[in-house]
Amino acid sequence: MNGIKLALRTLHHGERDLVDDLMKLSERHRTEHEIHHVATDVAIWSREHVQRLADTATHYDLDLDGPPGNSSPGLFAALRKKASEVTGNRPEPGLLLLRDLRETHLAATYNSLHWEMLAQAAQASKDTRLLALASSCHPRTLRQMRWTNTMIKNLSPQLLTSL
Amino acid sequence: MKPSVDRIGDPWGGRVPHGRHEPWPARVDTHLAEGVEAGMVQRWVQAASILHSDGDAMDIAVVDGRMVGVRGRAVDRVNRGRLGPKDLFGWQANASPDRLTRPLVREGGRLVEADWETAMGRVVSRSRELLGEQGPGSIGFYTSGQLFLEEYYTLAVLARAGIGTNHLDGNTRLCTSTAAEALKESFGCDGQPGSYDDIDHADVIALFGHNIAETQPVQWMRVLDRLEGADPPRLLCVDPRPTPVARRAAVHLAPRIGTNVALLNALLHEVIRTDRIDHEYVRTHTVGFDELAARVEDCTPEWAAGICDVPASRIVEAAELLGTADRLLSTVLQGVYQSHQATAAAVQVNNLHLIRGMLGRPGAGVFQMNGQPTAQNTRECGADGDLPGFRNWQNDAHVEDLARVWNVEPSTIPHYAPPTHALQMFRYAEQGSIRMLWISGTNPAVSLPELSRIRSILAQERLFVVVQDLFLTETAWYADVVLPAATWGEKTGTFTNADRTVHLSDKAVEPPGEARPDLDIFLDYARRMDFRDKDGGPLITWHDPESAFEAWKRCSADRPCDYTGLSYGMLRGGSGIQWPVNGQAPGGTERLYTHGITWAHPDVCENYGKDLVTGAADSAVEYRSLNPDGKAMIKAAAYLPPHEAPTRDHPFQLTTGRTLYHFHTRTKTGRAPQLNAAAPDVWVEASADDAARAGLGEGDLVEVSTPRGTLQGRLRVTGLRPGVLFVPFHYGYWDTPTGVGPEPTVPGRAANETTITDWDPASKQPVFKTAAAALTLVARGDGTPAPAPTTTASAPTAPHGVPATTGGPAAHATQESAISRDTEEGDR
Numbered sequence: 001m002n003g004i005k006l007a008l009r010t011l012h013h014g015e016r017d018l019v020d021d022l023m024k025l026s027e028r029h030r031t032e033h034e035i036h037h038v039a040t041d042v043a044i045w046s047r048e049h050v051q052r053l054a055d056t057a058t059h060y061d062l063d064l065d066g067p068p069g070n071s072s073p074g075l076f077a078a079l080r081k082k083a084s085e086v087t088g089n090r091p092e093p094g095l096l097l098l099r100d101l102r103e104t105h106l107a108a109t110y111n112s113l114h115w116e117m118l119a120q121a122a123q124a125s126k127d128t129r130l131l132a133l134a135s136s137c138h139p140r141t142l143r144q145m146r147w148t149n150t151m152i153k154n155l156s157p158q159l160l161t162s163l
Numbered sequence: 164m165k166p167s168v169d170r171i172g173d174p175w176g177g178r179v180p181h182g183r184h185e186p187w188p189a190r191v192d193t194h195l196a197e198g199v200e201a202g203m204v205q206r207w208v209q210a211a212s213i214l215h216s217d218g219d220a221m222d223i224a225v226v227d228g229r230m231v232g233v234r235g236r237a238v239d240r241v242n243r244g245r246l247g248p249k250d251l252f253g254w255q256a257n258a259s260p261d262r263l264t265r266p267l268v269r270e271g272g273r274l275v276e277a278d279w280e281t282a283m284g285r286v287v288s289r290s291r292e293l294l295g296e297q298g299p300g301s302i303g304f305y306t307s308g309q310l311f312l313e314e315y316y317t318l319a320v321l322a323r324a325g326i327g328t329n330h331l332d333g334n335t336r337l338c339t340s341t342a343a344e345a346l347k348e349s350f351g352c353d354g355q356p357g358s359y360d361d362i363d364h365a366d367v368i369a370l371f372g373h374n375i376a377e378t379q380p381v382q383w384m385r386v387l388d389r390l391e392g393a394d395p396p397r398l399l400c401v402d403p404r405p406t407p408v409a410r411r412a413a414v415h416l417a418p419r420i421g422t423n424v425a426l427l428n429a430l431l432h433e434v435i436r437t438d439r440i441d442h443e444y445v446r447t448h449t450v451g452f453d454e455l456a457a458r459v460e461d462c463t464p465e466w467a468a469g470i471c472d473v474p475a476s477r478i479v480e481a482a483e484l485l486g487t488a489d490r491l492l493s494t495v496l497q498g499v500y501q502s503h504q505a506t507a508a509a510v511q512v513n514n515l516h517l518i519r520g521m522l523g524r525p526g527a528g529v530f531q532m533n534g535q536p537t538a539q540n541t542r543e544c545g546a547d548g549d550l551p552g553f554r555n556w557q558n559d560a561h562v563e564d565l566a567r568v569w570n571v572e573p574s575t576i577p578h579y580a581p582p583t584h585a586l587q588m589f590r591y592a593e594q595g596s597i598r599m600l601w602i603s604g605t606n607p608a609v610s611l612p613e614l615s616r617i618r619s620i621l622a623q624e625r626l627f628v629v630v631q632d633l634f635l636t637e638t639a640w641y642a643d644v645v646l647p648a649a650t651w652g653e654k655t656g657t658f659t660n661a662d663r664t665v666h667l668s669d670k671a672v673e674p675p676g677e678a679r680p681d682l683d684i685f686l687d688y689a690r691r692m693d694f695r696d697k698d699g700g701p702l703i704t705w706h707d708p709e710s711a712f713e714a715w716k717r718c719s720a721d722r723p724c725d726y727t728g729l730s731y732g733m734l735r736g737g738s739g740i741q742w743p744v745n746g747q748a749p750g751g752t753e754r755l756y757t758h759g760i761t762w763a764h765p766d767v768c769e770n771y772g773k774d775l776v777t778g779a780a781d782s783a784v785e786y787r788s789l790n791p792d793g794k795a796m797i798k799a800a801a802y803l804p805p806h807e808a809p810t811r812d813h814p815f816q817l818t819t820g821r822t823l824y825h826f827h828t829r830t831k832t833g834r835a836p837q838l839n840a841a842a843p844d845v846w847v848e849a850s851a852d853d854a855a856r857a858g859l860g861e862g863d864l865v866e867v868s869t870p871r872g873t874l875q876g877r878l879r880v881t882g883l884r885p886g887v888l889f890v891p892f893h894y895g896y897w898d899t900p901t902g903v904g905p906e907p908t909v910p911g912r913a914a915n916e917t918t919i920t921d922w923d924p925a926s927k928q929p930v931f932k933t934a935a936a937a938l939t940l941v942a943r944g945d946g947t948p949a950p951a952p953t954t955t956a957s958a959p960t961a962p963h964g965v966p967a968t969t970g971g972p973a974a975h976a977t978q979e980s981a982i983s984r985d986t987e988e989g990d991r
Contacts, residue, residue: 032590033920034927037806038777044803089623091595147777154580157329161300162596 004130007118008057012064014111015049018144019068021104022046027080029097031088035151039104042147045140056133094159098152105148112141165977170194171841171970174248174823174954175376175384176978182393184525187363187385191244194251194976195224195232207234209735211658211666213309213651214249214826216339216533217381218660220739221246223254223652223671230254230652230672239738241359241664244979247380249826251976252838254652256831257672262633263647264676274635274645279677279687282644286601287691289627289643293598294326299577303330303588303597306546307604308338308535309827311656311668313711314681315537315544316718317703318603319551321685324569325694325702329577330597332548332585333541334605334827337929338534340584341500343542343549344926345509345531347770349517350795351763352723353542353553356755357492357528358741359662362386362396364526367488369399371512372423372498373532376407377823377955379661383407399484401426402498403818404848404889405882406956414481417884418471420816421503421805421933426478427511428802429467432459433482434518441520448759449517450790451797458799470802485515490526497534497820502932506925507775507800514797523757533661534821540659543724544715548582548927552722553762553769556581557783560766568718570696581780584927586611586920593620601629603681604648606828608637608904609895612918612929613871618904631684634830637895640903648681649674655708656682657734663741663752665726667734682708720745723762723769756795764793775800778924805933806921809886813869815853817936819892819914823955828893837974845876845912846949848889849938851960854880861959862944869934872916875941879949880960888936890914891951 026039047067054064087093115138122130168176170192179188195201207222210233220239224232233254235244266282267274293301304322306315315333322331343353350356362368362385376383389395390411400412401423409415418426434440435456445452464475464482471478485491493516499508509531521527533539538547545551554561556578566573583591589611591597600621611617621628621641630642639645653674659665674680679687686703694702705711709731719726719742728744728751740751755761762768771786773779775798781789790796809816824841825832832838847865854860863878867888874890883889892914896904905911914931921930951957952968959965 031593033586034778034922034924037921038924040806041803042777089593089595094594094596143774143777143779146774146779146781150777150779153780157579158300158583158591158596161298162591 004121004125005060005062007114007121008053008060008062009064011111011114011118012050012053012057014107014114015046015053016068018104018107018111019043019046019050021107023077024080025100025104027077028084028100030081030084032097035097038147042144045144049137052133052137056129059129091162095163098156098159101148101152105145105152108141108144108148112138112145115141165979167975167977169970169974170248170251170976171837171974172954172968175380175387176245178391179388179980180391181363181388183366183389184364185392187243187388188980189237189243191235191237191979192246192251192976193232193234197973199224199226199231204231208669208671209236210652210668210671211739212250213536213658214253214831215247215379216536216538216661217241217247217379218536218658218664218666218739219246219250219381220666221250225671228672230257236738241660241662241739242381245381245384248824249832249838252835252974253826253831255836256834257650257652259634259834261635262675262678263635263645264678266647266677267645269643274642282646283687283691285644286629286688289599290326290692297598299327300329300596301598302326302328303583303592303600305585305588305600305602305605305607306333306541308333308335308538308541310537310604310681311654311658311708312537312540312544312715313656313708314685315540315546316551316715317682317685317689317711319545320569320703321689321694323545323576324571325689325692327575327577329580330583330588330591331546332583332588333546334585334610335535335538335541335547336585336927337610338497339500339538340548340928341505341509341923341926342495342531342533344506345513348506348510348772348775348796348798348925349513350756350760351768351793353769354723354755355530355662356522357530357662358753359385360753361492361526361528362389365396365490365492366526367399367484367491368396369485369491369493370408371401371493371495372500372502373494373496374402374404374406374408374820374956375494378496378534378821379532380823397484399481403884403887404956405958414477414484416473416477416481418473420818420887422471422802423499423502423508424504424511424800425462425467425470425802427508428459428462429464429478430482430485431455431511431514432462433464433479434486434515435459437486439486440518444520445518449795449797451799452518455514455797455799458801488521490524491516491519491521492526492528494530494532496532498932500928501930503805503930504800504803505923505928510775510798511800517795517797523754528754530661535827536660537658539661539663543659543719548584549769550578552719553724554722555769555771557771557780569702570698570700571702572697586922586927586929589617589620592623592626595625598625599627599629601631602638603631606632606636606638606830606895608641609828609893609913609915612915612931613920614904614913614916615872616920631681632830634897636828636830637897637903646684647676647678648684649678653678654680654682657712659742660739664739665729665734665742666739667731669735682711760793760795763790763795765790767793772796773925775925776803807919807933807935809935813935813937815888815936815938816886817867817869817888817890817917817934818932819890819918821893822891822952822957824952825891825893828895833898837970841968841970842891842950842952844950845874845891845894845914846879846951846957847876847938848879848881848883848951848957850883850885850887851880852885854878857938859940860944861961861965862946862948863940864942864944866939866941867917867936868939869917869936871919872911874911874914874916876912877944877947877949879951879957881957882960888938892931
């Protein structure tokens with residue numbers, strides 16, 4: 001049972017981190033309009049995952065927080081936004097974009113592996129609640145990974161050959 | 164006798180009713196310049212319209228080397244002789260005194276006249292410099308939806324295999340990339356399944372975000388003729404505006420902007436709940452039904468009513484109409500394509516047809532409509548973000564095949580990523596990685612979103628801009644080199660309309676001054692650049708329209724858009740023919756998918772599909788496992804709220820769109836006196852409720868502002884959905900004092916000053932429908948009404964004080980119902 005608690009806690013942490021990564025990606029690359037909008041859209045999925053993990057955790061005697069707030073962006077978010085607008089017509093932020101996409105991709109991959117582990121543990125312990133959770137959340141994590149992968153694939157030829 | 168009708172005041176002309184399953188009778192519309200009688204016309208030259216996607220077939224009247232009028236072609240399957248107002252009057256723009264007649268080059272910050280040698284020399288030397296310094300990724304091409312097939316194909320070859328750049332797109336991106344993407348997502352391949360003749364057979368016609376009365380007026384005439392005939396169809400209209408379609412609809416839904424997916428999911432929910440499903444069709448021809456059923460299970464009409472703000476009972480009624488149709492025809496246009504979740508929503512309309520088995524039979528069709536007249540050709544020829552011939556850039560065999568056609572190495576053709584879409588090209592230019600942008604036949608300084616940003620991109624010193632157009636457009640002001648182009652009626656070529664009908668358009672008159680056909684300009688560039696194939700021969704081997712068409716036929720062979728059975732000879736004198744035309748279908752193909760799904764097999768399909776929310780590309784492996792046998796794909800989508808919602812500061816939803824009397828940035832329609840007079844300036848529409856609440860009335864000068872910009876126009880109070888503002892797009896600045904943009908003396912006028920930079924992740928089509936906006940009074944009206952027509956969706960709710968839109972004697976056209984043989988004489 002402790003292993004499952006550990007997996008839930010790790011995933012909860014990972015999904016919260018991913019929300020954070022995606023929101024940073026969105027703010028820092030405001031002038032990359034597709035990145036800005038889609039990152040915000042897929043961050044909603046991770047917020048839901050965090051909430052559902054927290055809800056499920058109560059059944060395992062585990063107290064996890066809800067999703068991070070998204071109401072008022074903090075000072076750093078405002079700075080990131082401003083910086084992205086100021087440097088929007090320079091080629092160098094392209095490298096920063098690729099780096100941020102890479103980090104986000106790795107964060108989603110990390111979560112994907114943990115969903116996999118959780119699903120395996122759920123099957124082994126015949127825990128239908130956990131299995132339902134993993135099978136409904138994991139596909140969206142995979143979609144987050146495919147998105148970052150697609151963007152890296154599409155953007156890197158131009159960004160890396162033009163410097 | 165031929166009755167004469169004011170076709171500005173009565174845009175759709177007289178009725179020739181026809182019953183269900185009867186052919187649409189001919190009615191020949193003719194408009195000749197003042198003082199010209201039919202007997203004086205020396206030649207009638209075959210052509211078709213490039214002012215909307217109907218592709219109406221017409222003949223150009225010529226006297227002493229001048230165009231003097233037009234006449235519809237009764238023999239043609241698309242329009243049976245009818246012409247819309249834009250067709251009847253738009254041709255006059257060709258003879259405008261402000262046509263570009265000589266190339267211009269920038270000298271000391273100013274554009275000055277030059278000869279072709281100088282202008283092309285600059286383009287070529289800049290191209291060579293950039294290829295040497297930075298490589299092919301530094302050069303981009305942005306073209307139109309109004310050139311001819313031969314021109315797009317030539318451009319695609321020179322850009323993809325000559326320069327070797329991945330940056331080539333058309334302005335069809337702004338209007339029909341979602342149509343193409345939705346067809347690929349569902350059927351694995353672009354190409355409209357149906358035929359315009361389906362209008363003659365359907366018992367229910369559903370129009371999703373498609374104001375056909377204003378965007379495809381001739382096909383609306385066909386619907387009107389059916390509505391007057393025996394066994395008329397029932398119409399479902401989904402549109403926030405009180406369009407002519409809405410007024411004739413059995414059910415009109417005016418959902419909150421940006422909620423199309425929620426509405427469609429509820430409609431699908433009802434159709435599935437009531438089991439109005441063709442289970443045999445679903446089993447035999449589709450994959451993915453279970454996922455759709457699960458996705459829409461909770462999407463009840465009550466749920467959607469809350470999101471869309473339409474009564475649940477009305478959604479149920481609409482679903483009844485769709486579910487009980489015997490032959491259902493659906494059409495989709497910008498209300499879906501330029502809105503939030505564009506591809507996801509368009510795909511749900513395909514799903515509706517797939518689960519109801521409404522495909523491949525007369526009257527059972529779906530139109531993912533085109534807005535631009537030759538949009539289909541940019542898509543086929545690979546000038547808009549696909550490889551030519553609907554080849555799949557992710558499929559190495561397709562790339563090898565294309566390399567064989569062009570006699571180049573496969574590595575010459577960029578295929579490491581999808582071809583760059585227009586908005587991304589402008590982003591690369593903004594960042595400085597694209598250093599040369601060649602813009603042909605389009606006007607991004609008016610048509611792209613967030614115009615102040617576009618102007619600042621075009622104005623950059625480091626960006627070399629080439630503009631090829633008829634007039635000194637708002638975009639041309641920013642050019643380093645301006646190339647004067649010949650246009651429709653001044654050059655020969657073919658083009659394909661929204662129902663795959665290929666028309667030939669012949670040269671009727673000489674272009675003005677030194678203006679040249681776009682094809683000649685591209686061929687000249689290719690020659691000067693000395694592009695070579697892998698054996699050292701010239702890459703481009705053709706020299707005129709017909710030889711370019713023959714080259715395209717070789718490229719289209721064995722692909723879905725197969726033109727191999729067509730020739731100029733077959734098209735000249737006759738009527739339009741629908742592709743594919745080949746050995747199996749020598750007379751063309753009226754409907755696709757008559758015997759199941761044809762082109763979705765993993766080895767054939769045009770792409771492997773995308774995630775409808777993120778745009779992430781699926782791989783060949785995923786596609787094969789989802790759809791090993793090449794069936795139609797039913798793809799579910801969840802509703803997501805729009806990216807920009809109204810706030811206290813910006814309480815309205817702003818939506819923009821095309822109206823009856825104007826076309827793409829008004830470069831032509833604004834120069835046709837009758838069309839210009841009918842809608843001479845921008846206006847702002849608000850609902851009666853909202854106007855009353857804000858204390859505003861007809862003709863008040865108002866300002867619309869969003870976080871990106873502002874525009875001013877006179878207010879028209881209409882039956883629009885409350886909470887929404889409508890502004891007609893593409894009013895620019897060429898006919899204002901500055902000529903180029905808003906300045907201290909000229910307030911903003913273009914709708915796109917205000918629109919958001921956001922696009923559908925799957926189709927990359929920009930969102931022009933969902934900005935949040937504020938409305939404020941600038942000055943009380945002086946009794947002058949808004950310059951909006953009264954004949955269309957812009958009709959005022961309180962008509963007194965607003966004179967009806969009429970065209971007077973200059974707008975009269977004749978219409979002749981029963982055509983006699985002798986008028987057909989000498990046509991060809």
